[in-house]
Structure formats: C-alpha cells, structure tokens
Amino acid sequence: MGFSALVASALCTFLLPLLLFLAAVKLWDLYCVSSRDPSCPLPLPPGTMGLPFFGETLQMVLQRRKFLQMKRRKYGFIYKTHLFGRPTVRVMGAENVRHILLGEHRLVSVQWPASVRTILGSGCLSNLHNGQHKHRKKVIMRAFSRDALQHYVPVIQEEVSACLARWLGAAGPCLLVYPEVKRLMFRIAMRILLGFQPCQASPDGEQQLVEAFEEMIRNLFSLPIDVPFSGLYRGLRARNIIHAKIEENIRAKMARKEPEGGYKDALQLLMEHTQGNGEQLNMQGLLCSPNQEKQLDMEVLEQLKYTGCVIKETLRLSPPVPGGFRIALKTLELNGYQIPKGWNVIYSICDTHDVADLFTNKDEFNPDRFMSPSPEDSSRFSFIPFGGGLRSCVGKEFAKVLLKIFTVELARSCDWQLLNGPPTMKTGPIVYPVDNLPTKFIGFSGQI
Template sequence: MGLPALLASALCTFVLPLLLFLAALKLWDLYCVSSRDRSCALPLPPGTMGFPFFGETLQMVLQRRKFLQMKRRRYGFIYKTHLFGRPTVRVMGADNVRRILLGEHRLVSVHWPASVRTILGAGCLSNLHDSSHKQRKKVIMQAFSREALQCYVPVIVEEVSSCLEQWLSCGERGLLVYPEGVKARNLIHARIEENIRAKIRRLQAAEPDGGCKDALQLLIEHSWERGERLDMQALKQSSTELLFGGHETTASAATSLITYLGLYPHVLQKVREEIKSKGLLCKSNQDNKLDMETLEQLKYIGCVIKETLRLHPPVPGGFRVALKTFELNGYQIPKGWNVIYSICDTHDVADIFTNKEEFNPDRFISPHPEDTSRFSFIPFGGGLRSCVGKEFAKILLKIFTVELARHCDWQLLNGPPTMKTSPTVYPVDNLPARFTHFQGDI
C-alpha cells in the first residue's frame, strides 16, 4: 500500500472521527449556550454540560456522591449541568432551596424524570398541579391526622414485631431487596386493584371500618361525595405512590437506623435508657403499651431519627422545572430548564451543624437544637409539596426503634456500609447483619 493510501486510511480511521466528535462538542456547546434566556442580562450558573445528548447523566449514575461532591467543590451551591436529557440547574443551601420550595406554582413546578412519571403515573399526587394538587392533598392528609395515627399504632407495632421475629429466626440476612421497574409496578397494581375492589365492596355493604379511615377509603368516599365515577387507574396510581412513599423511604431510614445504632453502642444504650424510663424495656409489662402520647415523649429517640435523616435522607432531592426565567443568587434560571434541589447537599453544607460528619443525636436536643433553621434540615422537603406522610414516618420509625432496641442485639457483618441512591438511599451490600435476642437489662 502506497503512502497516499496510508494517509487516506489514517484520515478515515482516526482524523475524520475526531473532527466529527469535536464538531459535535462545539455544536453541543452552542446549543447549551443558546438555551439561555437572552432577554435576561444575568449569566447562567457555572458548570459543564457533559457529552452531546448524554450530558452528565452517566457520570452521576456511576459516581453519584463522588460526582456531586466534585461539582459542589468546583462550582459552589448553584451550578448547571445536563441530566436525564434536559439542561438542569442543581441547587443547594438553605437560602437557595428556600426560594425554590416557596416558589412552587409561581417560579417552578414539579417535574419528575420520565422514569418516575412512568412508574407512579401522571395522575398521582406528586405529578398533580395547582388546584388538583391542593384538593387531593387535602383529602389524603386526613389519613395522617393525629387521630388517624393513633389508630395505626397498634397495627404498626404488630407488623414491626412480626418482622423482627423473622429476622431473629433467620439469624443472618441482608436487610434490603428492592423490586425493579415497570414489571414490579404492574404486579403491584394487580394486587392493589384486588384490594381496591374489596374495599369498595365493604364500603357499599356498610361494613364497620373500626373508626379508622385509610387514604384509599378517603379517596373513594371523596369521589362518591362529589358524584364522580371511580377512576380505578387513578386509585391504583395514588395507592402505588403512597406505597412507594410510605414503604421505600421508611425502609431506607430504618436500615440507616440499624446501621448507626449498630455502629454506635453508646447511642443504643441511651435509647434503651429512655425506653426503660417509660417502662417499655420490660417485655412482660403489658400495662404500658405504646400509644401516641408515649411516643411523643420519646425525645431522645426523636433526636436519633433526626440525626439519621440528616446524614442519610432517604430521598436525596426533588425535581422542578422553571415556569419562567428568574434570578437565583445572581444567576439566571432559564424558563424550561429543570431545577433539582438537593436535600443531601443542603444538609452537608448547612453552617448550623457542627462536626457535620459525626453521628451525634445530641445536636438536636433542646435548649439549643441545631435544626432551628427551617431550610437547613429538610428530610421531608418543604413548602406546598412537603411529604404528606412525614408524621406517619416519624411515628413508624419511633416504633421501629423501640421494638428493635427492646428485642434485638445485632452485628453488622461487613462493618460500615457504602451507600447508594437508586432512587432511595440504601447500602450497596444490602446490609447483611446477624440478629440475636436482647437478653440484658440496663
């Protein structure tokens, strides 16, 4: 082969693809720059947009916390990127997050990734807007009133105790296994539809409900009161959303509680001391059962839960879309761009927390708790879209902590776990642990 042929071959094999790649990068850069609002004089936030079409989604998925920490160190509390096919601004810090959370329906609107919308459905509470969201939330919130929570307490105690007995009988186990994707959703929908139809039959037959209405019953009765035809698909989507929000997030938080109480025996000791002070450590004492009043008195356990949620919030952030171009800390947020507010990063950078990486429940104890800044500690989000089930979650986690400390000792077989987010926070090794009956007294 002659020299010209070799040069032509090299050109086709190496140079031309390189030139095409560089051209694609340039066009991508121009596209990203052109998407800013030119009627606004403010600059875009700093940051990079990654590779053409793919943006920086792959880096974030593969590196997660390392990627986010690198971005935060390099660009600060507001930066631009390109995630899930959309130009995106990532926001953290109490003041910045406050503006986003209080700007719902005015500056921003909820806009979860397509995968989440597909799994949960467009008609669920998380994806509703304006009056539809307000009306649905008002109905569902009745299921989480203090009176409703009191009805749930005995059921939660029974379920938690049964689960712990299974763990104790198994000895060693991995604590978390998550179903995947649309196939799991379809299976869940089928089971939920069976329960919905059974619920409707009981309501139509006027069977007693025990004085405690769950969210599903409230939604069914709300439709009947308005003279509306029951929408089975909407009911299934709402039930799936509540199942995900009430199960996956609390499972994540409960796993983190097991982790920290296993790693910090002195904290577990203080938990047991508080339980003992309420007469709950003695398993034979049937006169002092758990109720809302007793649970509300468990202040130290409440601090343990807060500290766990500070370090490992189950949901790392929330997704919004800019309804119009607006200013945030000297930068423009263009209309149509996605906005992600970060819960985990906001906790990490909050100035009110001292020795941030230390697990220290005492930081939340009065008279000078470190959670006095409203938007520095946001494990349940905030504003109009704060978690509807947050009081339920707090009660469930308190009951879980009490029953765990009363009945179990345990050992983390792999030591401190590495955490992953997909979509909630969980240990990459599913936290294998060995459980034994708690025999001691304090």
C-alpha cells in the same frame, strides 16, 4: 493499494469521525451558551454540560454521590449541568433551597424526568399542579391525620414485633438486615396504606410484590425509551404488577361493607371520601394486638423526644431521597446567577444537610444537636429530609411514627451488632447500605 489510498482510508476511518465529534462538541457548546436568556444581565451558573445530547447523565447515574461531591467542590452551591435530556441547575444550601421551595407555582413548578412521569403516571400526586395538586393533597392528608395514625400504631407494632421475633429465631450467625427491613416496611405499607391482610398475601405473592416495587424504583430514573429490556420497559412492567394487585384489593373492598381488622386503612379512607363526594378513584393517584403493658399510642410516641432526635439525626446523615426536581416557569435570579426559563432545577437535600452552617461536626452522629433549640425552628431549610414548602412529603408523619415504633421495639427486644461496622451508603436512587447490613442479634426482655 497505493500510499495515497492508505492515507485516504486512514482519514476516513479515524480523522473524519474525530472531526465530526469535535464539530458536535462545538455545536453543543454553542447550544448551551445560546440557551442563556439575553434579557437577564446575570451570567449562567458555572459548570459543564458534558457530552453532546447525553450531557452528564451517565456520569451521574454511574458515580452518584461521588460525581455530585466532585461538582460541589469544583463549582460551589449552584452549578449548571445537563441531565436526563435537559439543561439543569443544581441548587443546595438553606437560602438557595428556600428560594426554590417557596417559589412553587410562582417561579418554579414540579417536573420530574420523563421516565419518572411515565412510570408513576400523570395522575400521581407528585405530577399534579396548582388546584389539582392542592385538592388531591388535601384528600390524601386525611389518611395521615393524627387520628388516622393512632389507628395505625397497633398494626405497625404488631408487624415489627413479629418480625423481630423471626430475626431472633433465625438460624445462622448473622442476618442480612437491609433486605429484611425492606420486606417489613413493604408489608406494613401493604396493610396500613392498602389494607392487605396477612392471610391475603402468601410469602411467594408478597415477595413478588416486593421485587416488583424494587424494580420499579430502580428504573424510575432511566432513559425515556420504552423498548423491550430497557429500564423504562422494566419499570412499567413492575408498576403494572403492583397496580393489578391494588386493583384486585379495591374490588374486594368495594364488595365489603365493613373494614377488616377493626381499623380503616388509608385506602379505605380515600375510597370513602371520593365516593362521598361523587369522585372517581384514579388508580395512579393512590398509591391480634400486643399485650397491654407494651401497647404504644400516639401520646406515648410523642413523649419519646430523644428517640425523635435519633431519627432526625439519622435522616440528616442519610435522607431517604437525594433531592427534588422543578422547572423554571420564567427566568429567575438566584445568588447572582440566572436560571433561564424552561431549565430544570434540582434542589439537593443531602448536599444541603452537608453544607448547613447550623450543624457542627457534620460527620459525627450526634442526636443531642436536635434537642434544643430545634434546627427546624431556627433555620428550617437546613434540615429538609422530607422536602419543604407546598410539596413536602405527605407521608412524613407516618414515616416518623413508623421509625419510632421500630426503634422502640428494637431497643427493648434485643441487642445487636453490625458485623461490618458502620455501613457505607450509596444512592440508587434511594439511599441503601452496600453490604446489606449483616447483623448478629441477641434477645433479652425489657421495658420502654
């Protein structure tokens, strides 16, 4: 082969792909610039859009909070990026988030990534809009009223007490608490929300549901490609396992006239409401007492003010989800920038907590900061662990009750030591401890 042939071969092998890549990058830049609304005089927020077609999704998925912190340091409280196949503006800070959350149905509307919509289903509350969302939320809130929560308290306390007894009786120098807590919370959810009784789920069957739920959550934010072994495929398969079990439970409930266990679970309340109003129950739309001296109820729990502050401080430092997704219904102005119509908007919960001027010594765990005055009263969008506005989490009061009961039972039943010290937390997509929290427990008897 002659010299000219070698040069031509080298050009085809190395130079041509490079030129094609550079051309793609240039076209990508032009596309990103052209998506700006020319009728609005304001500039787009600062930021980068990443690689052609892929955007910055891979960096965000792999680096998570490290990637987001780098972006915040470089671009501030509002910046543009390209995530999950769409141009996106990420927003943080109480005033900016307030503008987004209070603009629901007027400036923005909920729109989660395609993989989330596919796995959760179009009938899920988080995917409904306008009147449908308002009606469905009103129905679901019946299952989280104060009266309903009062009925749930003894069941939660029973499960927590039994779990702590197992932990104290476990052999070995330590217990990996995080997977154990996940199993406990899932078991409580199955009983309280879906009416599963302990005898209905064998350990193997319960573990299968726990693993299916974790697999579904793990693959919520994945590429919207439903092929074998893809994240979306695995997420849908896990969802179908859970749906099959719930459907089996619904059939059993419809065959019974009276609820088991002496209380009505959330699913029972929703079934009664939908049947009483002649509505159909859409599967994708739902998702022995302790001794009297230890009995908790809503009145007692509401008096535990400092316990509530401990829970709030925990949620401030580690909110359960990092943020929420919206889509701009029209080109809107935010803090000197434009967000074009059709762009995704992500409001950040964790970053909003991090940058809130309301909190001093932000890295310090200090429940006293929530004693008085309450941050929610003076600046309610500085503290948004459950979101805010029309789409705040429907189960937030249930979550607070559950966390209070767990905290009380843990504090009066045993002492404990985190063997690795304060945990390192990661997000994927929910917050979790990297080391699974190896813990040593020491039992004692105590009162509230």
